[in-house]
Amino acid sequence: MSEKILQTLGALRDYSLEKGYEISLYYHEEDSYLMRFANSAISLNTNEHLIRLEVTAYEGSKRASYAMITDLAKLDDMKKGIDIANEMAKHAMPLTYQTTVPTYENTFIDVSNFDPDLSTISNEEKLALFNQVVSGLETDEIKLSGIFSCGANTVAAISTRSEHSILMKTSDAQVTIVLSHNRLKWEVQAEQSAQQKSDLDPAALRAELTALLHHYTHDSPQQLPLGRYNIVFGPAAIADMLNFTRYIAFNGGLMKRGYSFLNEENIDQKVFSNQFSFFDDPERRETFPFRRDIYGIERKRFALVENGVFKAFAWYQDDADEFGQQPTGHTVPHHSLCMAGGSQPVNSLGELLNLPRETDILYIPFLHYMNIVNPSKGILTGSSRFGALLLKQDGTVVVPYNVRLTQSLLDIFGDRLSWIAQEILPYNTSLSYGARNPTSIIVPRFMQVNDLEISHSNSSY
Amino acid sequence: MLNQIKQQIERLRARGATYVDTRWYPYEETNSLLMWNGNLKDASSSSESGVGVRVLYKGAWGFSASSDLSDISALFDKAFDNARIAAERVTFPVRLAEKETIEAKFESPLRINPFEIPLTEKIAFLQEMDKRLDQPGVTQRVCSLNFTRKQIIFVDSEGSQIEKIITEAFADLEVNGLDSEGGMHERKFKPPRRGESRGWENIDLQYFSQNAERIVRELNDTLQAEQCPVDDRAVILLPGIMYLQTHETIGHPLELDRILGYELAFAGGSFVTLDDFSKLRYGSEKLTVRADATLPNSPGSFGFDDDGIPAQDNLLIDKGILVGAITGRQMVEEANAKARRTIFNGSSGANRATSFYRVPIERMTNINIDAGQDGTLEDIIRNTERGIVLDGDRSWSIGSNREQFHFGTEAGWLVEDGQITRPVKNATYKGSTVAFWNSLTAVGNQSTWEVCYVDNCGKGQPNQIMQLGHGVPVCRFDNVRIGE
Numbered sequence: 054m055s056e057k058i059l060q061t062l063g064a065l066r067d068y069s070l071e072k073g074y075e076i077s078l079y080y081h082e083e084d085s086y087l088m089r090f091a092n093s094a095i096s097l098n099t100n101e102h103l104i105r106l107e108v109t110a111y112e113g114s115k116r117a118s119y120a121m122i123t124d125l126a127k128l129d130d131m132k133k134g135i136d137i138a139n140e141m142a143k144h145a146m147p148l149t150y151q152t153t154v155p156t157y158e159n160t161f162i163d164v165s166n167f168d169p170d171l172s173t174i175s176n177e178e179k180l181a182l183f184n185q186v187v188s189g190l191e192t193d194e195i196k197l198s199g200i201f202s203c204g205a206n207t208v209a210a211i212s213t214r215s216e217h218s219i220l221m222k223t224s225d226a227q228v229t230i231v232l233s234h235n236r237l238k239w240e241v242q243a244e245q246s247a248q249q250k251s252d253l254d255p256a257a258l259r260a261e262l263t264a265l266l267h268h269y270t271h272d273s274p275q276q277l278p279l280g281r282y283n284i285v286f287g288p289a290a291i292a293d294m295l296n297f298t299r300y301i302a303f304n305g306g307l308m309k310r311g312y313s314f315l316n317e318e319n320i321d322q323k324v325f326s327n328q329f330s331f332f333d334d335p336e337r338r339e340t341f342p343f344r345r346d347i348y349g350i351e352r353k354r355f356a357l358v359e360n361g362v363f364k365a366f367a368w369y370q371d372d373a374d375e376f377g378q379q380p381t382g383h384t385v386p387h388h389s390l391c392m393a394g395g396s397q398p399v400n401s402l403g404e405l406l407n408l409p410r411e412t413d414i415l416y417i418p419f420l421h422y423m424n425i426v427n428p429s430k431g432i433l434t435g436s437s438r439f440g441a442l443l444l445k446q447d448g449t450v451v452v453p454y455n456v457r458l459t460q461s462l463l464d465i466f467g468d469r470l471s472w473i474a475q476e477i478l479p480y481n482t483s484l485s486y487g488a489r490n491p492t493s494i495i496v497p498r499f500m501q502v503n504d505l506e507i508s509h510s511n512s513s514y
Numbered sequence: 515m516l517n518q519i520k521q522q523i524e525r526l527r528a529r530g531a532t533y534v535d536t537r538w539y540p541y542e543e544t545n546s547l548l549m550w551n552g553n554l555k556d557a558s559s560s561s562e563s564g565v566g567v568r569v570l571y572k573g574a575w576g577f578s579a580s581s582d583l584s585d586i587s588a589l590f591d592k593a594f595d596n597a598r599i600a601a602e603r604v605t606f607p608v609r610l611a612e613k614e615t616i617e618a619k620f621e622s623p624l625r626i627n628p629f630e631i632p633l634t635e636k637i638a639f640l641q642e643m644d645k646r647l648d649q650p651g652v653t654q655r656v657c658s659l660n661f662t663r664k665q666i667i668f669v670d671s672e673g674s675q676i677e678k679i680i681t682e683a684f685a686d687l688e689v690n691g692l693d694s695e696g697g698m699h700e701r702k703f704k705p706p707r708r709g710e711s712r713g714w715e716n717i718d719l720q721y722f723s724q725n726a727e728r729i730v731r732e733l734n735d736t737l738q739a740e741q742c743p744v745d746d747r748a749v750i751l752l753p754g755i756m757y758l759q760t761h762e763t764i765g766h767p768l769e770l771d772r773i774l775g776y777e778l779a780f781a782g783g784s785f786v787t788l789d790d791f792s793k794l795r796y797g798s799e800k801l802t803v804r805a806d807a808t809l810p811n812s813p814g815s816f817g818f819d820d821d822g823i824p825a826q827d828n829l830l831i832d833k834g835i836l837v838g839a840i841t842g843r844q845m846v847e848e849a850n851a852k853a854r855r856t857i858f859n860g861s862s863g864a865n866r867a868t869s870f871y872r873v874p875i876e877r878m879t880n881i882n883i884d885a886g887q888d889g890t891l892e893d894i895i896r897n898t899e900r901g902i903v904l905d906g907d908r909s910w911s912i913g914s915n916r917e918q919f920h921f922g923t924e925a926g927w928l929v930e931d932g933q934i935t936r937p938v939k940n941a942t943y944k945g946s947t948v949a950f951w952n953s954l955t956a957v958g959n960q961s962t963w964e965v966c967y968v969d970n971c972g973k974g975q976p977n978q979i980m981q982l983g984h985g986v987p988v989c990r991f992d993n994v995r996i997g998e
């Protein structure tokens with residue numbers, strides 16, 4: 054299949070050269086499967102096979118693109134798409150800077166992250182995994198929701214600048230299992246990210262759900278008083294906050310445009326807690342990595358923050374072209390973000406519950422609907438969801454109604470960071486808006502941050 | 515193609531499917547242009563075509579989609595197989611509310627097709643806007659144009675056949691600037707829908723120019739302003755934030771699939787229960803809300819939904835009392851059965867998919883608030899002792915059951931003793947949904963009512979982006995926490 058893709062791209066390149074065009078081609082193929090559960094039933098079972106081709110045409114410093122959903126047999130349609138992009142580029146407006154045309158110096162094919170056993174896992178196996186995880190946990194009032202999303206994703210690219218091309222293929226799965234009370238409206242959740250079939254661990258999913266269910270079914274929920282709390286965040290909340298940090302702190306182009314809470318003077322300065330280290334590491338297979346960016350730049354481990362010291366901005370090619378910077382190999386559909394683990398030996402919910410504590414600890418595994426209130430100060434807001442717990446100083450556990458947190462990332466990853474768990478794991482952050490783009494962020498199992506303010510507290514779920 | 519589709523539908527019916535429908539998109543095309551600080555960063559177009567097949571078998575849904583139509587019977591078989599495995603875990607067998615068989619055609623109104631306008635003319639519009647936004651105080655200026663056009667042919671196993679051709683044109687402007695402490699602020703212009711059509715004719719140079727000048731002025735006022743105080747005050751919401759308040763805390767919680775728990779793994783639930791219909795005092799007596807899919811100029815109007823149900827204008831909240839929801843054929847049947855009473859008399863025609871390769875789900879149409887009796891914006895300000903006027907969406911975050919919210923706005927002006935005194939920066943407000951709508955004490959008249967559009971509403975798995983509208987007046991809510 055890879056050969057057929059590269060042959061087709063080669064034929065389209067030949068066509069473009071014959072016509073005297075300067076173009077680059079970006080190919081995306083997805084085979085997507087999603088089984089969705091709600092109200093303890095399969096509410097939807099769907100699959101889509103889609104091939105997308107994006108043509109970017111260049112004429113001097115003018116640039117335009119044309120994208121289509123197509124298939125490999127439709128060579129003439131694709132040629133037409135190339136003609137349209139070129140016609141558009143002719144009538145586009147020159148950029149004030151010289152734009153880079155991707156130039157592949159050698160052919161790079163990476164299918165090492167593809168596991169056919171995972172991408173083609175059968176409908177029966179998916180249903181069996183769900184049945185195994187929740188067996189005996191559902192009741193008339195406690196209902197199952199969730200997804201089993203899996204698929205294969207191939208990206209490939211070529212340009213008229215060289216005969217070489219790149220192709221990368223991955224398999225991925227995202228499993229989310231939710232148990233919710235249809236009258237009381239609480240929800241608990243367990244999730245897994247898989248790059249290969251052996252990453253799936255139904256026993257771990259079941260253990261997480263069972264532990265949370267124990268508290269949610271035995272303890273009566275409480276409205277928390279407003280005020281300051283020491284908060285332990287779980288993988289979903291940490292991944293979400295890191296994703297926002299990447300977006301509003303480490304992007305060189307956005308920094309130049311004034312959106313970042315960091316600036317060039319912060320480079321090599323200590324900005325965060327010395328416990329905090331954060332990398333883009335394409336060697337981690339669990340992140341569905343790209344080892345070349347779409348301009349052909351080799352991607353290597355890239356330090357964003359090391360022991361609290363801000364190391365470098367990430368520069369996308371177009372921003373680097375505009376602002377006269379060196380591109381850093383970050384022009385990819387997603388980065389391979391990894392936060393380093395710490396020294397706290399707390400690696401499961403059970404161990405967290407048993408941890409001796411000197412104050413009350415609020416456990417927030419998941420932050421719902423996070424948004425940026427003030428990018429210049431790194432202030433975010435979001436609400437707890439999916440299984441928050443208040444771990445009382447006296448050793449008891451209370452179930453809280455959801456609360457809202459409005460806080461600066463500089464505090465969360467800065468001086469208020471108390472400890473980071475030893476164990477790290479991939480948290481799947483894939484969204485399926487548009488083309489399939491399996492993504493996960495490697496995060497510590499837990500992270501405690503002290504003295505954070507709860508600004509709103511619900512009186513019900 | 516149409517005959518092949520009809521034969522395949524019949525074939526699956528013979529295999530035991532209780533219902534089959536297909537949405538064939540002969541074409542869907544887009545054109546996007548983005549100018550950022552004078553650079554044409556994006557000049558792109560796209561095209562796609564394909565078929566999505568939805569099959570109901572033994573009370574369960576299967577779906578499959580492809581752009582490769584060379585083996586259409588394989589596509590229908592896949593959808594059927596997907597339904598067959600889903601039928602192994604059914605708790606409430608899906609059934610569909612009755613509907614009439616329809617053969618019809620809908621075309622969204624337009625005078626000038628944006629796809630027939632030359633690229634150079636579109637670029638000239640952006641250059642003109644960019645020039646007008648390039649003023650002192652402005653560090654970033656972004657102008658964009660987005661056009662879509664699609665043909666959808668819907669066929670179902672109950673004999674309906676509906677063709678739709680829908681064209682949309684979106685244009686917006688944004689400026690950013692830095693205050694003396696390096697804080698970034700923004701001001702946008704997303705034009706309210708005017709007139710009776712949705713084509714290029716709405717991209718009116720003079721109208722956009724006036725508003726370009728206004729947003730630059732308002733941005734500069736914000737850059738010079740003091741910080742918004744933390745306080746409890748009346749908030750007066752202009753349509754530029756009122757639409758989002760309506761969207762997030764009335765529209766989403768009244769989607770019947772959310773109420774029934776179908777979005778608990780992703781978008782979230784709703785604080786609303788089936789018991790609340792005809793009972794819950796959602797807001798004050800001044801609040802009347804409707805789902806109106808018949809507004810001609812809004813992307814929330816589409817003639818017929820993806821169940822084949824005609825566009826309707828339904829009450830959701832009547833003088834403060836909850837009376838309706840946003841529904842499709844499947845959910846109304848399940849809701850009535852679970853409530854053991856007839857809450858809904860058939861589908862309200864709000865089941866929509868974003869593309870041929872996504873399955874239809876409950877989506878907002880135009881969720882509108884009726885204009886009220888409390889006069890113009892000036893009248894409302896004059897009758898407010900201590901308040902703040904807010905406009906422009908900057909940040910929004912809502913609880914998973916839509917029970918509470920936190921919004922940040924682009925602009926804010928304090929009101930003291932019936933007069934605007936000064937602008938403030940970083941204005942925010944928050945509240946609990948039902949308490950907030952019950953604190954509604956003034957609703958502006960028709961002069962304050964505007965149709966705003968949403969072009970990026972996200973929901974569902976696989977994820978779907980949807981376009982819709984909100985017709986809203988200026989509203990005042992008392993005793994709201996601001997500045998946090």
Ligand SMILES: [Zn+2]
Nearest residue numbers: 761766971972
């Ligand atoms: Zn929305």
